[in-house]
Amino acid sequence: MDDFWVFGYGSLMWNPGFPFEERQRARLFGYRRALCIRSNHYRGTEERPGLVLGLERGGSCLGVAFRVKASGRKPVLDYLRERELVTNVYKERLIMVSLEDGRRLNALTYVADPCHPQYVGGLEVDDAASIIRNAEGSSGPNSDYVFNTVEHLKAIGIRDVLLEKIAAHVEDDAGAK
Known part of the structure; x- marks a missing residue:
């Protein structure tokens, strides 16, 4: 059995939680990173769900691919x-990614299921910011999740303009209160 690859686009990039042999920036085509999953536990509640990241169809996503030993x-x-x-x-999907060094290979990743009741795609920036600003779950405020994600992405040299715009709206609105 050969080594295999895992593609991360959110917290998995800086907190994989598993041993790996190699790590590279990678681009996945056909999906984009989006705050499209309702969180009713970790970053929200049943009454006031928050938003967390998922991959939804369209565009591309820059993330990190991890090579894991076959034995793992x-x-x-x-x-x-x-x-x-x-x-x-x-x-769970195996999807072709392009590594920073030019290799193309299949990597395991997790994409949002648009038929699942927790999926909420196509939100406008203001709508997403409003949800995030008002949600808190067992892992803390939803805004902390978004700010932390933006900062970690920047730290590894990945810019996500939409996510940054949503974070700026959350921050601006919080400051206006």
């Missing part, structure tokens, strides 16, 4: 499935 396949898959498939709002 089962424990890493078990870990990722426990982490990502809690409510089945994500679907």
Whole structure:
């Protein structure tokens, strides 16, 4: 059995939680990073859900790919499935990515299921900011999740203009209160 690759587009990029042999920036085509998943536990509640990241169709996404030893396949898959498939709002997929060094290969990733009740795609910046500003869950305020994500992305040299715009709206609106 060969080594395999995992593509991260959110917290997995800076907090993978599993051992890996190699890490490279990578681009996944056909999906984009979006705040499109309602969080009713970690970053919100049933009454006031927050928003967390998912991959939704269209565009491309710059993230990080991790090469995992073949011998680590089962424990890493078990870990990722426990982490990502809690409510089945994500679907596990093998998708072609382009590594920074020019290689193209299949990587395991988790994409948003647009048929799942937690999926909420196509939100305008103001609508997303309003949801985020008013949500808090067991892991803290939804705004902290968004600000932390933007900062971590910048730290590894990835800019996400839409996410930054939403974060700026959350921050501006919070300052206006």
